[in-house]
Amino acid sequence: xxxxxxxxxxxxxxxxxxxxxxxxxxxxxxxxxxxxxxxxxxxxxxxxxxxxxxxxxxxxxxxxxxxxxxxxxxxxxxxxxxxxxxxxxxxxxxxxxxxxxxxxxxxxxxxxxxxxxxxxxxxxxxxxxxxxxxxxxxxxxxxxxxxxxxxxxxxxxxxxxxxxxxxxxxxxxxxxxxxxxxxxxxxxxxxxxxxxxxxxxxxxxxxxxxxxxxxxxxxxxxxxxxxxxxxxxxxxxxxxxxxxxxxxxxxxxxxxxxxxxxxx
Numbered sequence: 001x002x003x004x005x006x007x008x009x010x011x012x013x014x015x016x017x018x019x020x021x022x023x024x025x026x027x028x029x030x031x032x033x034x035x036x037x038x039x040x041x042x043x044x045x046x047x048x049x050x051x052x053x054x055x056x057x058x059x060x061x062x063x064x065x066x067x068x069x070x071x072x073x074x075x076x077x078x079x080x081x082x083x084x085x086x087x088x089x090x091x092x093x094x095x096x097x098x099x100x101x102x103x104x105x106x107x108x109x110x111x112x113x114x115x116x117x118x119x120x121x122x123x124x125x126x127x128x129x130x131x132x133x134x135x136x137x138x139x140x141x142x143x144x145x146x147x148x149x150x151x152x153x154x155x156x157x158x159x160x161x162x163x164x165x166x167x168x169x170x171x172x173x174x175x176x177x178x179x180x181x182x183x184x185x186x187x188x189x190x191x192x193x194x195x196x197x198x199x200x201x202x203x204x205x206x207x208x209x210x211x212x213x214x215x216x217x218x219x220x221x222x223x224x225x226x227x228x229x230x231x232x233x234x235x236x237x238x239x240x241x242x243x244x245x246x247x248x249x250x251x252x253x254x255x256x257x258x259x260x261x262x263x264x
Contacts, residue, residue, distance in 0.1 A: 003049040003263050005030070008040035008064075010055040015226065017167070018080050022113065023054040025132035026255055029248045033256065050074040050263060052111075055081065057103040065106040074262050077103055080113040080131065084120055085173050093173065109262055129254045133247070134226075160196040162187070165224075168204035177202060180211040191217040 007027050009019035027037040038044070040051060051068055053061055055078060069075045083100050086093040104110055110126040112118050118126045169176015177200075190196060199220045200208050212219045222228065 002036050003259070004044075004047055005035060005037045005259065006040040006044070006048045006051045007037065008051060008053050008056055008061065012039065018055055021131040021133070022078055022080050023052070025134075025248075026251055029132065029252050030255055033252045035256070035259070045073075048073055050076065050259065052076045052078055053103065053107065054078045055083075057099050059099070062099065062103045062106060065103055069106060069108060074109075075107040076109050076111060076262070077107045078111045078129075079117055079121075079126075082117060082120065085175075087174065088172055090172070109258075111258065127258050129258060130251055132251045158195065160190070160194050161199070162196055163199045163201060165201040168202045168207040177204070177207045177211065180208070184211070184215060188216060 005027075007023045009023040010016065011019055014020050014024055023039075027039070030037050040048075045051075045068070048068075051065075051073060053065055053076065057077070065075050065077070079100075083093075084097045086097065104121060104124060110121055110124040111129050112121070112126040113129070113131055115128055118128055164180070167176050169178060171178055187196065187198060195217070197218045197220065198212070198215070199222065200212070201222050201224050202208060203224055205221050205223070208221055
């Protein structure tokens with residue numbers, strides 16, 4: 001009898017990047033590869049062999065993880081952001097980190113998205129598994145763009161296209177667009193040698209504009225949308241490389257290997 005794997009995302013929303021890239025898409029790809037995966041449903045809890053808690057660690061989820069582990073269900077906590085980071089010693093972040101530690105202590109294993117996150121949880125020896133990626137959606141607009149690009153190649157072949165993609169973030173804790181000033185000087189030097197276009201795909205032009213208003217190169221901004229992201233992301237120079245290295249087959253291999261070892 002095949003193992004049944006349930007995924008419990010931080011929010012049940014495809015628009016949330018962490019849920020989509022580390023829950024909905026991996027589950028979809030694994031189902032296509034022959035695994036039996038579904039979103040967690042409490043009514044089906046007795047039938048699950050393994051449950052992945054994707055960055056969800058409220059009190060109810062902590063209790064659920066403990067109960068499932070005690071019943072012999074394999075439990076996994078997946079983390080893709082540093083929720084321990086608290087440079088200003090804010091009490092609410094300390095409280096969040098305390099809950100995070102409790103669910104980590106409650107599960108059988110931990111997965112993380114990067115080697116740097118792995119270093120933060122040495123007691124669990126986390127397994128690094130890449131994010132799934134948003135594959136390009138074939139559409140009339142994408143095909144039209146490809147034809148127009150081919151026709152304009154002579155005018156644009158000497159222009160470097162760079163895309164910054166991510167959450168607008170915040171000032172406390174510090175992450176997201178606030179880090180743009182760290183890379184802009186390098187982009188200015190590069191632009192002096194090779195003209196570039198810098199495209200920002202995020203969720204706040206207001207947050208981005210104050211950092212790029214005076215840069216000497218062309219800047220474009222697009223609000224992130226599932227319907228247009230693949231089209232915009234493929235404007236970057238590195239998109240083909242990323243697609244070749246971080247494709248869904250790689251994600252399936254990583255999760256499959258991890259599940260096989262955990263389930264025995």
